[in-house]
Amino acid sequence: MSLLLRWQISRMAIRGRVAFGLVCAERVCHRLGLTGDQVDRVFGDLWRYTSDERLDWWNCKSTAREILETAGGSVSMADCRFLYPVMRQLDEIGGGNLFGGYRNENTLIPSLELCRLLSSRGISIPPTRPFIRGSRRTVLGFTIWSIGFGDPWGRRFDGRELRVLASIDCPR
16 A cells, blocks of 8 residues: 555544445445445444444444345355455454554554455545545535544544445446
8 A cells, every 4th residue: 555545544533434444345335236225224324433422332243244145145255255354344443442542553554454455356445535634625515524633533423425435436
């Protein structure tokens, strides 16, 4: 991964990294053809991370299985083997600092690994600016006030507006 990408992700608060990871994971699902109401519901639940006050419910380890079950066997074994590590990295991003105190590397390393996984399949990495703390950006008509300085977790925000970035540049 480039030093620029590492620096950009290091500027994201944890909630911003989770939002970034969720967009990456949704891009993977779009590429694999895993879409529909059930998948939307699963990701809708995960998007609560950006706005919930309590985060001790976070666990998306079983999410890959839930998503694959909605596909009804129409996903290749190679795609299954790809989705599981993607969701494992997303779980690490969201849970890496929940119970052990804040350390930047706990969420930075899985964020970078998630980017590496996307790149290995030719899936574009989403733009980082909407996720960087203290930034105000307009993305496809949405004004996004991201995260905030001084708090490694970042302010709570409704990250669902960032979901629009998941389907951009993800042809099947």
